[in-house]
Amino acid sequence: MSNPELALLVAVPILAATLPLLVGLRFDSVGWPIATVAALVEAGLAVFVASRVATEGRYVHSLGNYPRQYGIELVADGFSAAVVLLIAVVTLAVLGYARRGGAREKTYYSAFLLLCGGLMGIGLTGDVFNMFVFLEIVGLATYALVAAGRSGRSALAALKYLLVGTAGASMYLVGIGFAFVATGTLNMAELSRAIPETVGYSDPLVVASFSFVAVGLSVKAAIFPLHTWMPDAYAEAPDTVTAYIAALVSTLGAYALARIIYSVYTPAFFEAVPLAGDALVAFATTSIVAGSVLAVIQSDVKRMLAYSSVAQFGMIVAAFGLGTEQALLGGAIHLVGHGLMKVGLFLGVGVIASAYGVRTVREYANLGYRSPVTVAAMGILLLGLVGIPPSVGFLGKWYIAWGAIEAGAPVVAAVVLFSTLLTLLYVARLLETLYFRPPDDVEGAVPAADVRLRSDGGGDADAGTDDVSADADAGTDDVSADVGAYVDVDDAGMAEINAGTGTRPVSFGMVFVVAAIAVAAVALGFAGPVFEGFLGPFLEAVL
Amino acid sequence: MTALSAPGGGSLALSALDGVATVPLALSALSTRYAYATFALLFAIGLYMMIASPNLVKKVIGLNLFQSAIFLFFVSMAYVRGGAVPAIPSEGGAVGAYASPLPQVIVLTAIVVGVSLTAVALALIVRLYTEYGTLNEETIREVMDE
Amino acid sequence: MMDNFPLYVVLVSFFGMFGIFAAHRRPNVREAVTVVVALAKFGLVASMVPGVLAGKTYVFSAGEFVAGIEFVLRADPLGTLFASLASLLWIVTSFYSIGYMRGLDEHSQTRYFASFAASLSATMGIAFAGNLVTIFVFYELLSIATYPLVAHDGTDEARSAGRKYLAYTMFGGGVLVLAGTVLVFFLAGTVTFTPGGIEGLADVANSNESAVQLAYLLLAVGFGVKAGLMPLHQWLPTAMVAPTPVSGLLHAVAVVKSGAFGVARVTLYVFGPEVAYRIGMGVAISTLAAFTLLAASFIALRKDHLKQRLAYSTVSQLSYIVLGLGIFGPYGLIGALLHIPAHAFMKLTLFFCAGAAHVETHTDHISEMAGIGxxxxxxxxxxxxxxxxxxxxxxxxxxxxxxYMLIGAAEMGTFAPVGYYLAGALLVSGVLNIAYFWPVVYTAFFEAEDDHDAKPLVDHRPGGERRSTLAVTDGGDPGDEDADADIGPTDLRPDFSGSGSPGERRDYSEPAPLVEGKYAVDANPSDHTTPEEDTRDGGEDRNEARNGSEGRNGAEAHTAAEEADTAHEMDDYDAHHEGPPPGGWRRLSAAEAFRGEETTWFMLGPILVAVTGAVLVGIIPYELGFLELIELIVEGVLSGTEVPA
Known part of the structure; x- marks a missing residue:
C-alpha cells in the first residue's frame, strides 16, 4: 500500500512553497524558476499516476502505513487522476504565461505552490477530514493570492471570499462531524460501508450530515445563491491568479462534492432519500439559468466569465446530482473541460488587458483584428463553452443531456439543452463586439487607426499609401498611419506600439499558451472514448 | 476500535435532534445535552454576526465564534461518561471505556486552521483600514463606488 | 483509397480557408485559392458520382466520437446529390463573388472568402454525415461559419441580423436537433443513418409512440429552422442584409438546403418514410410546410425589396421540399429531392440577377426597376x-x-385525403409564384421609367396609379434640399459633363426615397468603376472590357464623394440613389451586353451558367445525373416498404 508518488504529488509543491521565501533571502527572482521546476515535477508525477491508473485501475497510498480506519489514505482512481492531470497542466500553463505576464514577488509564488499542493490534496485524499484541511489550505492560499491585487478592492474581495469560504468549509466540517457521530470513521471507503450498516441512509443524522456537506461544498463550487464571493474575487484578483483559481479552485470544490456524493454517501443514498438528490439538482439547475442571465448583464469581461462559471458549475453539479452513469461521466468531462476552457479565456483576457489595458465588453470592440491569434483562440474557447462541436464543451453537454434523459429528468435535460442559448447570449455579445463592432462609436476602445487588416477590401500594402482612400471603410479615418503597423500585426507587435501607454508587454509565450489551450479544447472534443475508457472503472466502482 | 464504533454521544445526539418537536423531550435535551444546545446557539450567533455586522472585525469575531461552536461540538461528541483518557498505559494491559481520541486530534488541527485564517483575515483588514480609514464595510463600499 | 474522399471533400476547403487567410495581402492570389479549392472540391465529389451511381458507398470513419457513436462520413446517393450540387454551385458563386465584392469594393474580403470556404466545408460535412451526431457537428459548425457572412457589414442592422441568425439556428441545432438526437439514441440505441429508417425505431414506435413522435418533431423542426419552416423562418429575410452571393449560395442553396436535407435524412434514413407516416408526424410536418408555402407566398407579394421578395420565395420553395418528404410514396419523394437541385439553380439565378442590378445600378426595389430591361x-x-x-x-x-410532387400527393390522396389538400396547396402556390414574379418581369421589360404603375399595387389607388421613377430635374422639393445642406455641393454633385458616355452619367440632384433598411452598398457606396481599383488591379482583364475612357476624368471628384459618404453614413442614400439615371436607362444592344457593358463577365458568366442549369434540369434531369441519383435514393429507402394503394 505504499505508493509514494501520491504523497509526493501533494508534498512537493507544499515543500517547494517554502523555497522562494528561504532562497529568496539570498537571491532575487527565484520564485518563478522554483515554481516551474516544481510544476514540471508535478506534471511528471501526474502523468505517471495517470498511466498507472489507466493500466492498473484504482490504487491507494496509506500515509505512514497506518490502517485506513484511523490513518489517512491517498487514493488514485480514474476521476482523481483526471483532476490531478488537469491541475498539473493548468499549473504549467499559468506558469508559462506568468513568466512575462505574472507577478515578480517571491511570496506570490509561495502562495501559488501552496495552492497547487492543496488542490492536489483535495484531488487525491481518501479521508473526509483530510479533505477539510486541504480545502482550507486551498482557501488560505487563494485568499492571499486574490489580495495580491494590491488594491483596496482586491483586499475586500479577498476578505469577503474568506468569510464566505470559511463558513462553507465550516459547514462541511459540521457535516462530517455528524457522519463521524453516526459511524465513527472518517475514511471515505469505510464511511460508504458503515453508513448503511450502522444507521441506514434515511437516518436523520446522515441526512443532516449530507445537507451540511452539500451546502458547504456548494459554497466552494459557487452554486447559486452561494456564488456571491466568486465574481468579486475573480474580477479583482490579478489576471494570472484569476485564471488559476477560475480553472481549479471551484473545480476542486465541485470535485469534492462529487467525490463525497459517490464515494461516501453513494447513489443508494439518493434512492433512499430522493429529496436530497432532487434538491441538489434543483439548486444546480437554477444556477445554470441564474448564472447565464447574470453573465449577460455584466460589462466587465472577467465578471461576465465569472458568472458564466456559476452557470457551468450548475450544469456540472446537476449532472452529479442525477446519479446516472452517463451524467456522472458528463459531469466529470465537463469539470475538466470547463477548467481548461476557463483558464484559456482568463489568460486571453490577461493578454488583452496587458496589451491594451481594456477590461469591459464595450472596449473590446474590433480587437479581433488587432490581436488575431489571441482573440481567435478566445473565440474558439467561447464557442466551446456554448457547446459547439467538436470541442470538449460539447462532449460534456452530450453526456449530461443523455444522462438526464436516462435518469428520466426531462426538465433538467431541457435546461441543459436550453443552456446552449443562454450561454450563446453572452458569448455572441462578446464575439460580435470583438469582430463586428467598429471601435469608433465606443469610448475608450482601442482605435483601429493604425491597423488595416480589417480593411482589406482589395488594398495592397505594396501599393503604398496612395490607395489609402480606396479602403472606403467607415471608421478608417486615419488610414494614413504607418503602413508598418499593417504588416503583420501580431500581439507582440501591438504590445510594442502600446509600450508607451503604461500597458505591459505581451510575450510570444503568453499568446502561445492561450492558443495551445484552445487547440487542446478542440482536440479533447474527439477524446470521448478516451474519457470513457479512463473513467469507466471509476464509474463502475461507484455505481 | 470498540470505543469508536459506539461513541458516547452518537445515539444520544440523535435523540436530542429527534426530540425537538415535543416539549418534554426538548426540555430534557436542554438539561442533559446542554453541550449540543450551546453548540447550536453559538453556531447561530456566530453566523448571524458574520452576516449582519457591518464592522469587519466583528465579522471575523463572528467567524471565530462560529468555528468555536464546531470545536465544541467535536469535543463533546468524543466525551464518554466515565471514560478514561485515551492513552495507553505504559505497563500495557486493557483499559475500560475511554474517550475517542480522533475528534480531539481533529479539533487541534481545525484550531490551527482557524488561527491561520484569522491571521489572514486580520492582515486584510489592516490593509483595508490603512487604505480607507474605516472598518465599516458599507462605508468602504461607498468610498469605492465614488 | 476512395473511401477517404468524403473526408478530403470536407477538408479541402477547410484548409483552403487558411490559404485564404495567408494570402490576405494579395487579393488575386486569395481569389485564386478560392477558385482552385472550389474546383478541387467539385472534382473530388464528381469523381465519386460514378461509383455511387453504380451502387457503391464510400465510408470514412474517424473512430468512436462519443459513447458508441462513430464520427462517420459516407458518400451515399443522397449525400452525393447534395454535395455535388453545392460544390458545383460554389464554383459558379466564387466567380460571382469576385465580381460582386470587387464591384462594391467591400471591406473585409478576406474574412468573407474564408468564411465562405468554411461554410462550404461544413455543408459537405452535412451532406456526407453518416449519423445524427456527425450531422449535428457540422450543422453547428455551419451556423458558426455563416455568422460572419450575415454580420458582414458590421452595421447595426447587420449585427442584429447576425444575432437573430445565431439565435434561431442555435435554437434549431443546439437545442432541438441535439435533444432529438439524444432521444433517438436513447430510444433506438443507435443514430446511424439507415436507408428506410433505423430498424429498432420502428419497434419502439409501436410501444412508445409519443416518444418517437417527440423525437421526430424535435429533429424535423430543428432542421426545419434552417429550412425556413414557419414560424421559425424570421431569420432568413433578415439575413438578406448579407452580400448577395451569400444570399444566393448560402441562403438559397447551402444553408437552407442543409435544413431541408436534414429533414430528408431524418425522414428517410432515421425514421423511414413508413414510420414517419405511421406516427402521423410526416403528414403533420407536410401540413406545416403547406401552410408555410402559402403564407410565405402571400408575404412575398407585399415585398418591394427584391431580395426580400426572393427570401420569402425561398421560404416558400423550401417548404415544397419538406412537403414532398412528408408525402408517403415514391413520387412525392422523387419530386421533393429533385426540387433540391431545381430550386438551387433557379434561385441562384434570381439572386445573382438581383445582385447584378444592385452593383450596376444600385437598384434594390422593384418599384424602381421600371424599364431596367x-x-x-x-x-x-x-x-x-x-x-x-x-x-x-x-x-x-x-x-x-x-x-412529381403533384402526382405523389394525388396518389396519397387515394388512401389519405390530406393528400388532396397538399396537392391543392401546391397548385395554388404555383399561381402565387406567378403573382409575385411576373410583376418584376413586367416592370423590367414592359414598363417605362416615366410611366409605370406605382408598386406595390395594393398600396396605391385601385386600378393602378401612374408614376415616374425619373429624377425630377428641378432639384426636388425644398425639404430634400435641407437634408443635403450640410454636404458640400462639390462633394456630392461632381460634374461629369463630357466625361463619358451618357449611360454612365450620374446625377445626384434627387435623393432617393429612404428604404426600410440599409444594405451593403449603403455602407460602402463606391462604384465598381473607381479609379483606385484600376490602379490596383490594372493588369486584370475584367476592367478592360468595361471601362474604356469613361469615368477616369471624374476620378478625383468621385473619390471625394466617397470620403464624404463614409463620414456621413446617412447621406449615402442621397449620394447613390436607386432607379434610373436622368433621361432613363440607356438601351444596350445584345452586342454591347455581351461585350460586358451590361455588367462584368464575373457576374454575367455565373448568371448564364446558373440559368442554363435551371433549363437543363427542366429538360434533361436524368442525363444530368440528378434524377438517376434520386431514383437510387428512393429505391433504397422504399425497398421493403409497402405503399398502400
Missing part, C-alpha cells in the same frame, strides 16, 4: 427564365419536381 437585357432575361421555372412552367426545372 433596357439597361440589363441579359440579366433580366435570365431572371424571367428562372422565375418561370419557379412558377412551374414546363421545360424549366421547377416543373419536373412539382409534377
Amino acid at each position: 433596357k439597361r440589363m437585357p441579359v440579366v433580366f432575361g435570365a431572371f424571367a427564365l428562372a422565375a418561370a421555372g419557379m412558377a412551374g412552367i414546363p421545360l424549366f426545372a421547377g416543373f419536373v419536381s412539382k409534377y
Whole structure:
C-alpha cells in the first residue's frame, strides 16, 4: 500500500512553497524558476499516476502505513487522476504565461505552490477530514493570492471570499462531524460501508450530515445563491491568479462534492432519500439559468466569465446530482473541460488587458483584428463553452443531456439543452463586439487607426499609401498611419506600439499558451472514448 | 476500535435532534445535552454576526465564534461518561471505556486552521483600514463606488 | 483509397480557408485559392458520382466520437446529390463573388472568402454525415461559419441580423436537433443513418409512440429552422442584409438546403418514410410546410425589396421540399429531392440577377426597376427564365419536381385525403409564384421609367396609379434640399459633363426615397468603376472590357464623394440613389451586353451558367445525373416498404 508518488504529488509543491521565501533571502527572482521546476515535477508525477491508473485501475497510498480506519489514505482512481492531470497542466500553463505576464514577488509564488499542493490534496485524499484541511489550505492560499491585487478592492474581495469560504468549509466540517457521530470513521471507503450498516441512509443524522456537506461544498463550487464571493474575487484578483483559481479552485470544490456524493454517501443514498438528490439538482439547475442571465448583464469581461462559471458549475453539479452513469461521466468531462476552457479565456483576457489595458465588453470592440491569434483562440474557447462541436464543451453537454434523459429528468435535460442559448447570449455579445463592432462609436476602445487588416477590401500594402482612400471603410479615418503597423500585426507587435501607454508587454509565450489551450479544447472534443475508457472503472466502482 | 464504533454521544445526539418537536423531550435535551444546545446557539450567533455586522472585525469575531461552536461540538461528541483518557498505559494491559481520541486530534488541527485564517483575515483588514480609514464595510463600499 | 474522399471533400476547403487567410495581402492570389479549392472540391465529389451511381458507398470513419457513436462520413446517393450540387454551385458563386465584392469594393474580403470556404466545408460535412451526431457537428459548425457572412457589414442592422441568425439556428441545432438526437439514441440505441429508417425505431414506435413522435418533431423542426419552416423562418429575410452571393449560395442553396436535407435524412434514413407516416408526424410536418408555402407566398407579394421578395420565395420553395418528404410514396419523394437541385439553380439565378442590378445600378426595389430591361437585357432575361421555372412552367426545372410532387400527393390522396389538400396547396402556390414574379418581369421589360404603375399595387389607388421613377430635374422639393445642406455641393454633385458616355452619367440632384433598411452598398457606396481599383488591379482583364475612357476624368471628384459618404453614413442614400439615371436607362444592344457593358463577365458568366442549369434540369434531369441519383435514393429507402394503394 505504499505508493509514494501520491504523497509526493501533494508534498512537493507544499515543500517547494517554502523555497522562494528561504532562497529568496539570498537571491532575487527565484520564485518563478522554483515554481516551474516544481510544476514540471508535478506534471511528471501526474502523468505517471495517470498511466498507472489507466493500466492498473484504482490504487491507494496509506500515509505512514497506518490502517485506513484511523490513518489517512491517498487514493488514485480514474476521476482523481483526471483532476490531478488537469491541475498539473493548468499549473504549467499559468506558469508559462506568468513568466512575462505574472507577478515578480517571491511570496506570490509561495502562495501559488501552496495552492497547487492543496488542490492536489483535495484531488487525491481518501479521508473526509483530510479533505477539510486541504480545502482550507486551498482557501488560505487563494485568499492571499486574490489580495495580491494590491488594491483596496482586491483586499475586500479577498476578505469577503474568506468569510464566505470559511463558513462553507465550516459547514462541511459540521457535516462530517455528524457522519463521524453516526459511524465513527472518517475514511471515505469505510464511511460508504458503515453508513448503511450502522444507521441506514434515511437516518436523520446522515441526512443532516449530507445537507451540511452539500451546502458547504456548494459554497466552494459557487452554486447559486452561494456564488456571491466568486465574481468579486475573480474580477479583482490579478489576471494570472484569476485564471488559476477560475480553472481549479471551484473545480476542486465541485470535485469534492462529487467525490463525497459517490464515494461516501453513494447513489443508494439518493434512492433512499430522493429529496436530497432532487434538491441538489434543483439548486444546480437554477444556477445554470441564474448564472447565464447574470453573465449577460455584466460589462466587465472577467465578471461576465465569472458568472458564466456559476452557470457551468450548475450544469456540472446537476449532472452529479442525477446519479446516472452517463451524467456522472458528463459531469466529470465537463469539470475538466470547463477548467481548461476557463483558464484559456482568463489568460486571453490577461493578454488583452496587458496589451491594451481594456477590461469591459464595450472596449473590446474590433480587437479581433488587432490581436488575431489571441482573440481567435478566445473565440474558439467561447464557442466551446456554448457547446459547439467538436470541442470538449460539447462532449460534456452530450453526456449530461443523455444522462438526464436516462435518469428520466426531462426538465433538467431541457435546461441543459436550453443552456446552449443562454450561454450563446453572452458569448455572441462578446464575439460580435470583438469582430463586428467598429471601435469608433465606443469610448475608450482601442482605435483601429493604425491597423488595416480589417480593411482589406482589395488594398495592397505594396501599393503604398496612395490607395489609402480606396479602403472606403467607415471608421478608417486615419488610414494614413504607418503602413508598418499593417504588416503583420501580431500581439507582440501591438504590445510594442502600446509600450508607451503604461500597458505591459505581451510575450510570444503568453499568446502561445492561450492558443495551445484552445487547440487542446478542440482536440479533447474527439477524446470521448478516451474519457470513457479512463473513467469507466471509476464509474463502475461507484455505481 | 470498540470505543469508536459506539461513541458516547452518537445515539444520544440523535435523540436530542429527534426530540425537538415535543416539549418534554426538548426540555430534557436542554438539561442533559446542554453541550449540543450551546453548540447550536453559538453556531447561530456566530453566523448571524458574520452576516449582519457591518464592522469587519466583528465579522471575523463572528467567524471565530462560529468555528468555536464546531470545536465544541467535536469535543463533546468524543466525551464518554466515565471514560478514561485515551492513552495507553505504559505497563500495557486493557483499559475500560475511554474517550475517542480522533475528534480531539481533529479539533487541534481545525484550531490551527482557524488561527491561520484569522491571521489572514486580520492582515486584510489592516490593509483595508490603512487604505480607507474605516472598518465599516458599507462605508468602504461607498468610498469605492465614488 | 476512395473511401477517404468524403473526408478530403470536407477538408479541402477547410484548409483552403487558411490559404485564404495567408494570402490576405494579395487579393488575386486569395481569389485564386478560392477558385482552385472550389474546383478541387467539385472534382473530388464528381469523381465519386460514378461509383455511387453504380451502387457503391464510400465510408470514412474517424473512430468512436462519443459513447458508441462513430464520427462517420459516407458518400451515399443522397449525400452525393447534395454535395455535388453545392460544390458545383460554389464554383459558379466564387466567380460571382469576385465580381460582386470587387464591384462594391467591400471591406473585409478576406474574412468573407474564408468564411465562405468554411461554410462550404461544413455543408459537405452535412451532406456526407453518416449519423445524427456527425450531422449535428457540422450543422453547428455551419451556423458558426455563416455568422460572419450575415454580420458582414458590421452595421447595426447587420449585427442584429447576425444575432437573430445565431439565435434561431442555435435554437434549431443546439437545442432541438441535439435533444432529438439524444432521444433517438436513447430510444433506438443507435443514430446511424439507415436507408428506410433505423430498424429498432420502428419497434419502439409501436410501444412508445409519443416518444418517437417527440423525437421526430424535435429533429424535423430543428432542421426545419434552417429550412425556413414557419414560424421559425424570421431569420432568413433578415439575413438578406448579407452580400448577395451569400444570399444566393448560402441562403438559397447551402444553408437552407442543409435544413431541408436534414429533414430528408431524418425522414428517410432515421425514421423511414413508413414510420414517419405511421406516427402521423410526416403528414403533420407536410401540413406545416403547406401552410408555410402559402403564407410565405402571400408575404412575398407585399415585398418591394427584391431580395426580400426572393427570401420569402425561398421560404416558400423550401417548404415544397419538406412537403414532398412528408408525402408517403415514391413520387412525392422523387419530386421533393429533385426540387433540391431545381430550386438551387433557379434561385441562384434570381439572386445573382438581383445582385447584378444592385452593383450596376444600385437598384434594390422593384418599384424602381421600371424599364431596367433596357439597361440589363441579359440579366433580366435570365431572371424571367428562372422565375418561370419557379412558377412551374414546363421545360424549366421547377416543373419536373412539382409534377412529381403533384402526382405523389394525388396518389396519397387515394388512401389519405390530406393528400388532396397538399396537392391543392401546391397548385395554388404555383399561381402565387406567378403573382409575385411576373410583376418584376413586367416592370423590367414592359414598363417605362416615366410611366409605370406605382408598386406595390395594393398600396396605391385601385386600378393602378401612374408614376415616374425619373429624377425630377428641378432639384426636388425644398425639404430634400435641407437634408443635403450640410454636404458640400462639390462633394456630392461632381460634374461629369463630357466625361463619358451618357449611360454612365450620374446625377445626384434627387435623393432617393429612404428604404426600410440599409444594405451593403449603403455602407460602402463606391462604384465598381473607381479609379483606385484600376490602379490596383490594372493588369486584370475584367476592367478592360468595361471601362474604356469613361469615368477616369471624374476620378478625383468621385473619390471625394466617397470620403464624404463614409463620414456621413446617412447621406449615402442621397449620394447613390436607386432607379434610373436622368433621361432613363440607356438601351444596350445584345452586342454591347455581351461585350460586358451590361455588367462584368464575373457576374454575367455565373448568371448564364446558373440559368442554363435551371433549363437543363427542366429538360434533361436524368442525363444530368440528378434524377438517376434520386431514383437510387428512393429505391433504397422504399425497398421493403409497402405503399398502400
